[in-house]
Amino acid sequence: MSVSGEYRTIPDTGCPYEFAADGPGRWRLSGEVDVAVSEQFAASVAAAASAAGPDGCAISLDELRFIDLSGLRAIAAAATGAGVRVELQGVPAVFWRYWYLAGFSAAVTGVYPAS
Amino acid sequence: MSYPGGQLTGSAVNHAVHFYGTDNELADSVGRYLADGIRGGDGVVVVATAPHRLAFEARLAREGLDAARERRAGRLLTVDASGLLGGFLAGGRLDHDRFETAASALIGYAAAGGRPVRVYAEMVALLWDAGDIALAIELEDLWNELGARMPFCLLCGYPASGQSGRRGADPVRDVCQLHSAVADQRSFTAELSSVRAARHYVTGLLGAGADEAAACDTAIVATELAANAVLHARSGFTLTVSRSAGVTRIAVRDRTPVAVPDASGPDACGPEIAEPAVTEPAVTEPAVTEPAAAGEGLPFEVMTGHGLSVVAQLASRWAVDPLPDGKVVWAELPVPGLPVAGNPR
Numbered sequence: 001m002s003v004s005g006e007y008r009t010i011p012d013t014g015c016p017y018e019f020a021a022d023g024p025g026r027w028r029l030s031g032e033v034d035v036a037v038s039e040q041f042a043a044s045v046a047a048a049a050s051a052a053g054p055d056g057c058a059i060s061l062d063e064l065r066f067i068d069l070s071g072l073r074a075i076a077a078a079a080t081g082a083g084v085r086v087e088l089q090g091v092p093a094v095f096w097r098y099w100y101l102a103g104f105s106a107a108v109t110g111v112y113p114a115s
Numbered sequence: 116m117s118y119p120g121g122q123l124t125g126s127a128v129n130h131a132v133h134f135y136g137t138d139n140e141l142a143d144s145v146g147r148y149l150a151d152g153i154r155g156g157d158g159v160v161v162v163a164t165a166p167h168r169l170a171f172e173a174r175l176a177r178e179g180l181d182a183a184r185e186r187r188a189g190r191l192l193t194v195d196a197s198g199l200l201g202g203f204l205a206g207g208r209l210d211h212d213r214f215e216t217a218a219s220a221l222i223g224y225a226a227a228g229g230r231p232v233r234v235y236a237e238m239v240a241l242l243w244d245a246g247d248i249a250l251a252i253e254l255e256d257l258w259n260e261l262g263a264r265m266p267f268c269l270l271c272g273y274p275a276s277g278q279s280g281r282r283g284a285d286p287v288r289d290v291c292q293l294h295s296a297v298a299d300q301r302s303f304t305a306e307l308s309s310v311r312a313a314r315h316y317v318t319g320l321l322g323a324g325a326d327e328a329a330a331c332d333t334a335i336v337a338t339e340l341a342a343n344a345v346l347h348a349r350s351g352f353t354l355t356v357s358r359s360a361g362v363t364r365i366a367v368r369d370r371t372p373v374a375v376p377d378a379s380g381p382d383a384c385g386p387e388i389a390e391p392a393v394t395e396p397a398v399t400e401p402a403v404t405e406p407a408a409a410g411e412g413l414p415f416e417v418m419t420g421h422g423l424s425v426v427a428q429l430a431s432r433w434a435v436d437p438l439p440d441g442k443v444v445w446a447e448l449p450v451p452g453l454p455v456a457g458n459p460r
Contacts, residue, residue, distance in 0.1 A: 016311060034314070035342050036307035066314065068338050069421050094331045101428045102421040 019044045022060060025052055030063035038070035045074055049082035056085030064092055072098055079110035088113040129268040130259060131357070133298040134275040138170060140300050140353060141272055143368075145235050146174025148270055152233035153180055153190055157268075158225030161193045162236040167272075168193050171235075177439070192225055200238040209250060214257050222267050232267035240273050275299065298357040303341070305351045313341035313354050317365060320356050329450055332429045333363060336446050339422045340367040343444060347371075350441070358450070362431070366445035373437045 017031035019041065027048050033041050048057055059075070061067075072095070079086040088095075091113040099105055099113060135141040145161075149171060152159045161168060172182040172193075185191035203213035225232045236258070242251040258269055301316055303309035317337040321330050337354070344352035348371035357364040423444075427433055430446035 032311060034310055034338060035346065036310060066334060066338075068335075068342070069425070093328065094334060097331055097335060097429075098425060101425045 015040075017041065017064075019048070025055065025057045027057060027059045028063070029059055029061055029067075030065075032066040033064075033071035033074075034066065034068040035070045038068075038074055041071060042074035042077060045078040046081055049078040049084050049086060052082065052084045052086075054084075056087065058087040058089055060089045061092060061095065062090035064090075064095070067092075067095055067098070069098055069102055072102070072104055076104060076108040076111055080108070084110065086111045130255075130262060130271070131269070131298060131359075132271045132273060134273050134300070136275050136301050138167070140302060141167065142170035142174045143353070144298075144300065144355070145270065145272065146171050146178065148233070148235060149191075150175055150178040150180055152231075152268075153185055155231075157231045157233040158189075158227060159185075159191050160221050160225050160232065160234040160236075161191070162196050162199055162221075162234070162238060163193070163272075164196050164237065164241075167237065168195075189224075189227060192221060194221065196236070196238045196241055200241060204250070207247075207250075209253055209257065211257060214254070215261060218258070218261055219265060222261075222265050226265075226267075232265075234267055234269045235272065236269065237272045239271050243273060275301075297359075298355055300353060300355045302353045303351060305345055305349060307345060309345055309352075310338055310341045313352075313367075314338045316354065317356055321363075326450075329363075329448065332448055333365070336365050336426050336429055336448060339426050340365060340444055340446065343367070343422060344369040348441070361450055362447050363450050364445055364447045366443050368438070368441060368443045370441040372440070373435060373442050 015031075015037060017029065017033045017037060019027060019029050022028040027045075045059075048059075051057075056079075075086060075088070088111065091099075095113065104111075133141070133144060135144065145167075149159050149161065153175075161171060163171065175182050175185075182191060182193070186193065199217060202217055203210045222232050222234070225234075239251045239254050242248075242254060255271070258271075262269065299320055301313075303313055314334050314337045318325075318330055318334050321333060325333075341352065341354065344350060344367050348369035350370035352370075353368045355364075355366040355368070357366070426446050429448060431449050433444075433446035436443040436445070
């Protein structure tokens, strides 16, 4: 009558997010980013920022369902590390929530979120 | 612990329902509910199956409470659920008078000296499991009617496996509406992927019709509490979601006790929580909830802390409750979420 054992996620070999090129200097982030994948995501977004020209790059977040602090930190670190402007487009509510409550809005330069 | 029982106001009876996943989860939750009652001087009544009564007594023993001694002292009354149910269920009908006689006698005994009474009962679950949904709901109604005349706190347990396939169906909705609080619980393993699984579990409970802002805040709180358990307590965790009037409470129980400051030697798990208990939504010393990986060149305040400080800002109340074998970190969110200054929703 009752389930035994701990709840386990189905072994998930697929990545819960996608970070893909969407034209020159343009990227698209979709799915979910959290601590389980933030290291891998940080490397991808850092590479994108490093490859950007003097105008920086833009990331569309229209299809982003969730991002946590580690994901925001990865984006902020990529912009800071490459010294470029990263413009975020279609920023979802969850991003804004973290961005303001964790103090990123006051502390991070180089990242420009826009709805 | 995060039990709604005893904390709700405004109704004659605090009537909570708990959908549990495993018998161990039930024993843990009910054991703490009973132990809190006994320690608080309540008269405690348990109406349960024999295996569950044994499991609860074992849990009480772990809390340092001897069930036999408490029974002798009149502080604990244990009754077989089938036996009591059989006394007022006949021919597929509930005899309301007999129920009232039996239940009010138990509560009256437990209330000796005018002390508060705390009841755990699972007769409704027996009816539910047998497919007698209408009778289960009728019995819940009888408890509520009795509660209107006699003050007591009631917790009902339902196996989640019995209702998981019917989530959203009318009987489940009816059961939830008959209670002043509803709790769901699931355990997760100590893996990073559990953070996402926990988030999906909690947002799934909210349903598709949930307020978008409230769902966002709930996802953030579930994520941060789960991440705290996996990254810092480094243990599996049990997540409980309790809903009562206007409040959703998310509680994560892990198996690592609260770190004691100045303990000898560095704490391998790190002091993920600086203060052992926080009850006000004040800004507190934040906890580090992510490994400080890529982030060189960022301001210190962005690289450290934040996880639980975000929880503290979103929650109307939150706290860390130490347990002998771990701790519960919980946060309460108003429903729907209240706006937070500076948030451009």
